Amino acid sequence: MAPDCRQNCGCYQIDCASPYPTGPNDKDGAHPVTLNLTYFLSHPIQYQSPLLRRLALEDDLSFRVVYEHDFSTRTYFDQGFQSEVRWDIPLREGYRSDLLADVSVNEVLRECDAVWFHGWQSKLFRRILKDASRRRKLTLMRGENWFGAMPDGYGVMRLARRTYHKSIFRYCSAFLTIGKKNREYYLDHGVSQARLFDMPYAVDNQTFLQRASNTMIAEVRQSLDVTPEQKMILYAGKLQRRKNPHHLLEALKTISHNAATPAVLVFAGDGEMRRELEVEAAASPWIKFVGFKNQTEMPTYYAAADVFVLPAEREPWGLAINEAMASGTAVVASDQCGAAYDLITPETGRMTEAGNMDALAGAISEILPRSKEMGTAAQAHVKLWDFEADVRGILSALEVLV
Known part of the structure; x- marks a missing residue:
């Protein structure tokens, strides 16, 4: 991924005048790297918001979230609970976030270096994933799939599902694995070890x-x-x-x-x-x-x-x-x-x-x-299955792939 910086110091600023052309992977350079990471997520989720606040504290990461919907920030009817729910913790505080309807996807992709998705259920997000890949952005995928919960099935169904997943996975630079079974799932689908980075499913x-x-x-x-x-x-x-x-x-x-x-x-x-x-x-x-x-x-x-x-x-x-x-x-x-x-x-x-x-x-x-x-x-x-392990995982993926 080539930086915009004319001095090639890795800061991604067009008007940079740094005398240190160290390149984006050089941690010893006097001009630090700042990567722009955009996370595309369906809606604010009570489990994830504390992690997003933690990621926003990283000095070498310019982090934002783009939500497809924001219904969960208000009182809404939850189908699973079969009742009205209003979460009693802040879901969009402590980090930058926007609604998809309020931004230009083209502008978001132009500004960012890497994009991150949670799952591939959204047709719109699948289109954005493909667009980001074609623009040579880093594309990170984190999903919850494993064979105990989402089996491929047999015969024609198995072939169809694996073909469908392959058509999505080809656009992903790397996968953020949430646990053992999730990692096994990707390996079984032909994803190489080099594209897998552990980002354990954690809570606060x-x-x-x-x-x-x-x-x-x-x-x-x-x-x-x-x-x-x-x-x-x-x-x-x-x-x-x-x-x-x-x-x-x-x-x-x-x-x-x-x-x-x-x-x-x-x-x-x-x-x-x-x-x-x-x-x-x-x-x-x-x-x-x-x-x-x-x-x-x-x-x-x-x-x-x-x-x-x-x-x-x-x-x-x-x-x-x-x-x-x-x-x-x-x-x-x-x-x-x-x-x-x-x-x-x-x-x-x-x-x-x-x-x-x-x-x-x-x-x-x-x-x-x-x-x-x-x-x-x-x-x-x-205790060690925590947000700090998550931060290490995603930063490791970005560091290796840049």
């Missing part, structure tokens, strides 16, 4: 580590009628059939039957299955539904729990696993959650076969007596 660990005080934890447990000697099992997220929250009801029957003191199962979330679950759980005093809980509320619920459970099928990642572990809570997740392969170890939790309710009950029962010890290990394990 410090927020979940610091936000819940002992007093707040005690208040939540008391509000749920969880006694000091009882164990609390937490499911947090959308109550969708694909995520199998109903499997926890069956698992709880086995767990409670074998325990001297019944465990309390808490559902924090909303969705299509809520009414069905409430009817099925009506006779049990140990099953609680607290509805949707916002970002500033969730750290206390995670920290109040002894184990967090995500028995989902076809789950691309499962960032709730990160959140629970950062809060010091052990985890049980199915083998169809992408995060399980990177974050769950014998010391931090258990991974079970999706749909196997006996295995699910057994894993929870095994963890509950050791929940404090395993929660501490979980928090230590996820």
Whole structure:
């Protein structure tokens, strides 16, 4: 990629008068490199906004985000939760952002050195990806695909999907891999190791580590009628059939039957299955539904729990696993959650076969007596799976490719 700078010092300023023609990759030059990176994203996402604020702090990166939509900055109806949602954290503060409708794509691409996309579902973003590649811009792709969540299928369907993906991947300079299974997916699709850079799927660990005080934890447990000697099992997220929250009801029957003191199962979330679950759980005093809980509320619920459970099928990642572990809570997740392969170890939790309710009950029962010890290990394990690793990953990709 040739810089615009006439002195070839790598600063990308046309009127630069630097006497140091060091070139864009020379870190010893007196004139520092500033790369212009534009991130094209569907809409402001509560998980990503803290990372974007962190990237905006990088001195050698001129960073901006272009959103296709901004509905999530207001109250909106969330299809997954089947309820109105308004996030209680700032989504567009601390970094430069624009709406696609308010900018000229041609001007954005002319000004930037590199573009970054999250997934390729948007037809418009696919066109921008191709345009950026043809202009010889660096093109970075970060997606959530892996075969457990998004299989290629068989026969003609497999051929069609792989042909489609190849038609997109050819325009990508590099891929930012979120975990082991995501990396394997790209390799299986013919992407070379040299084009893969680790950018782990992370959350704002410090927020979940610091936000819940002992007093707040005690208040939540008391509000749920969880006694000091009882164990609390937490499911947090959308109550969708694909995520199998109903499997926890069956698992709880086995767990409670074998325990001297019944465990309390808490559902924090909303969705299509809520009414069905409430009817099925009506006779049990140990099953609680607290509805949707916002970002500033969730750290206390995670920290109040002894184990967090995500028995989902076809789950691309499962960032709730990160959140629970950062809060010091052990985890049980199915083998169809992408995060399980990177974050769950014998010391931090258990991974079970999706749909196997006996295995699910057994894993929870095994963890509950050791929940404090395993929660501490979980928090230590996820500590390095953080935004700093993300920043290193994307900067490494840019440094190698420039």
